[in-house]
Amino acid sequence: xxxxNQPKKNRYNRYKKKQPVKNRAATFKQSVRILFKxxxxxxxxxxMSLVFIFIHDVLTQCNYFKTETIAxxxxxxxxxxxxxxxxxxxxxxxLVSLNLKTIREKLLAxxxxxxxxxxxxxPKTIDIRIREQEPVAVIDFGKQFLVNRSGLIFKEAxxxxxxxxxxxxxxxxxxxxxxxxxxxxxxxxxxxxxKIGSVPDEVxxxxxxxxxxxDREIGLTLETETPVRSIQLGYGDYRKKYRRLExxxxxxxxxxxxxxxxxxxxxxxxxxxxxxxxxxLSEKDKKEV
Numbered sequence: 200x201x202x203x204n205q206p207k208k209n210r211y212n213r214y215k216k217k218q219p220v221k222n223r224a225a226t227f228k229q230s231v232r233i234l235f236k237x238x239x240x241x242x243x244x245x246x247m248s249l250v251f252i253f254i255h256d257v258l259t260q261c262n263y264f265k266t267e268t269i270a271x272x273x274x275x276x277x278x279x280x281x282x283x284x285x286x287x288x289x290x291x292x293x294l295v296s297l298n299l300k301t302i303r304e305k306l307l308a309x310x311x312x313x314x315x316x317x318x319x320x321x322p323k324t325i326d327i328r329i330r331e332q333e334p335v336a337v338i339d340f341g342k343q344f345l346v347n348r349s350g351l352i353f354k355e356a357x358x359x360x361x362x363x364x365x366x367x368x369x370x371x372x373x374x375x376x377x378x379x380x381x382x383x384x385x386x387x388x389x390x391x392x393x394k395i396g397s398v399p400d401e402v403x404x405x406x407x408x409x410x411x412x413x414d415r416e417i418g419l420t421l422e423t424e425t426p427v428r429s430i431q432l433g434y435g436d437y438r439k440k441y442r443r444l445e446x447x448x449x450x451x452x453x454x455x456x457x458x459x460x461x462x463x464x465x466x467x468x469x470x471x472x473x474x475x476x477x478x479x480l481s482e483k484d485k486k487e488v
Contacts, residue, residue, distance in 0.1 A: 273329040310354035365408040426459040433466030
């Protein structure tokens, strides 16, 4: 029997794993192997990069890829020279050296260019195709701006650019849609009228609308170059109101005793109020309707 003060012997645990003995030589060899592989991979990458740079330099300086033809399509307002100046390219430029994305961005920065597509046809041709903005109205915020078919304002209007376009007045900037703001009632109403008037044989084409006055409360009023000088349309049911207007115009043209209509209220198409004019209708007005 053991005494109380006799120390206990440590028992051997045969299930306990032995600590692995470090092999310094093997660890060193493994480190050298990793270093060698890393160095070799780095040299391969550098070598490939130098090869690619060499190939790029050869191609971009090779006379074989110098541009001989620049084909341009889609320009109506802009001349080929203006488009080339905007794209900042010219004949003789190396086809491989062109950055097509940068050229496209330069073209789209021009206010009259809505879309642009640039392609290269090896070995010596560049194709540039653009779609120009199509203005449908002038919007007046104190300064006049051009509006396209989508209703977006794309540039400040020069006097020469406003000919034949209806002018939108009485409208606040907050009432108009931008790329960052939602559509408003005023915006959708004006756009619907412009869409209807874009059809050439419509009863009231856009070319005969001088002014579209906007009132947030009562809606749209058109000033036209027709026998019906002022047309209160209000909001909504524009197709139905245009059919009523067509009948009124036909009546005025057939009735020689009635010179023209000074003002007509079509806000309620089932209850039309008209104010006849007293002046003699000019031959120009008769022919335009």
